Amino acid sequence: MKFYISTAGIKKVTIPNSGSGKGSSAAANRRFSNRTLLPVVLLLAICLPFLFVRIAFLVLESATLCSSLDCIGLRVFGGSDLSAKLRDELTRALVEASQGEDGGRIETSPASFNQLVEDMTSNGHDIKAFAFKTKAMILKMERKVQSARQRESIYWHLASHGVPKSVHCLCLKLAEEYAVNAMARSRLPPPESVSRLADSSFHHLVLLTDNVLAASVVISSAVQSAANPEKLVFHIVTDKKTYTPMHAWFATNSIESAVVEVKGLHQYDWSQEVNVGVKEMLEIHRLIWSHYYNNLKEDNFEFDGQHKRKLEALSPSCLSLMNHLRIYIPELFPDLDKIVFLDDDIVVQHDLSSLWELDLNGKVVGAVVDSWCGSNCCPGRKLKDYLNFSNPLISSNFHHDHCAWLYGMNVFDLKAWRRSNITKAYHRWLELNLNSGLGLWHPGALPPALMAFKGHVHPIDSSWHVAGLGCQASEVSRERLEAAAVVHFSGPAKPWLEIGFPEVRSLWNSHVNFSNKFIRKCSIKG
Secondary structure, eight states: OEEEEETTEEEEEEOOOOSOHHHHHHHHHHHHHHHHHHHHHHHHHHHHHHHHHHHHHHHHHHTTTOSSHHHHHHHHHOTTHHHHHHHHHHHHHHHHHHHSSOSSOGGGSOSSHHHHHHHHHHHTOOHHHHHHHHHHHHHHHHHHHHHHHHHHHHHHHHHHHOOOHHHHHHHHHHHHHHHHOTGGGSOSSOGGGGGGGGOTTSEEEEEEOSOHHHHHHHHHHHHHHOSOGGGEEEEEEEOHHHHHHHHHHHHHSOOSSSEEEEEEGGGOOOOHHHHHHHHHHHHHHHHHHHHHHHHHHHSOOOOSHHHHHHHHHTSGGGGOHHHHGGGGHHHHOTTOSEEEEEOTTEEEOSOOGGGGGOOOTTOSEEEEOSOTTOTTOOSSOBGGGTBOTTSHHHHTTSOTTSBOOOOSEEEEEHHHHHHSOHHHHHHHHHHHHHHTTSOSBOSSSHHHHHHHTTTOEEEEOGGGEEOOTTSTTOOOOHHHHHHOSEEEOOSSOOTTSTTSOHHHHHHHHTTSOTTSHHHHHTTOOO
């Protein structure tokens, strides 16, 4: 290399071409490599760790979602198309699983979500296997839930049958008291009040019950809620075995102002016609219950609302003489013209005196029919819940979607009842059911009464009677309960049973006399 320098400075630099051309080119390449290599290395040092982490994350994530290397490649390089592809693949697998068989043995399917995740990650299953295993696991869980509901329904049914030890103890203690204490055998009502028993100027209330504790709550709540308790006359009708404890309770726990009469069925002197009618009625109801019971045993029991109602229909109350005697109220009280009937599982919260002033417009019974919850809602159940509308005898005489009126707090015009043919119609329907294979209605006292009283029911305001407090799915608001004149614990969960609902049991407990010595001895607690 040569430099030519003049006084004016460097004018030109000349690099001669003499010498080795290869050596000159190699030097130029070295200069180029040295200049570019360092930035490239720095760039790779920055990018490669991020790329490695990204690839490693996607590969690990794809282990349970992809069935091939193509899928993993798509996750690394596919961008937004990956989500759609996975969604389509998962959808196809789920549809195939839903249309196929159980996808393997349900018994060996994962028992929990954690087991499913462990199985998928450890065995490397594809999406199709994931779909079938998920289906099998869900089916297994559904069967467990269904089985638990079946057991719960049956246990409820059995629990509602029992008489608590404390309630049974109360009857025994009172029967003993009746035997040893003259006061417990004193006349009910006292002689000075006997004239009220048939006096139409008083308000007559009727209970048909064999439950001493329940009867005490009904009468206590009615008296406490009455504006004029001195006008109330209670007529309690019970069976022979409960007569002595029932009499002993009200003889030793007198109700101030009000009059209480306790009468046993063995004390009635009925005509031969009535005796025969009662026996035939009870026998047919027993046959209906047995027929229903045998059908349920042979049925493939699967939990649903219909089977739950079937279990409720097999309650022992469906065979109770006290329940079925309601149709003979005019014969039980021949001297009365108008009464208010109260079931033994109700609590009175407001004064009932205006019920005796109601004009029933020539009808026999006043009952809640229309509901507070709207036009498409019934206060209790519909006729289709009680009657068999697949039979022409039922479908040609009744409408399946009509509401059933509530039994448990009713006003009866006994004069109008005696002029009608209701009791005869009741027995006629019993005979038709017997001749039709016993399948016209579910067991119970209400279904044949709904048919016999057709055209004889006068609807009253729904605030008089709120029912269903003994059922699992009571949707009545607290405000509605407080406004109701009578709350009814209809259903299996009676307030004196352990299965009673705590949120409404307080309405009943507030009228139990827990200071009574027999209540304390028998450990009856709220």
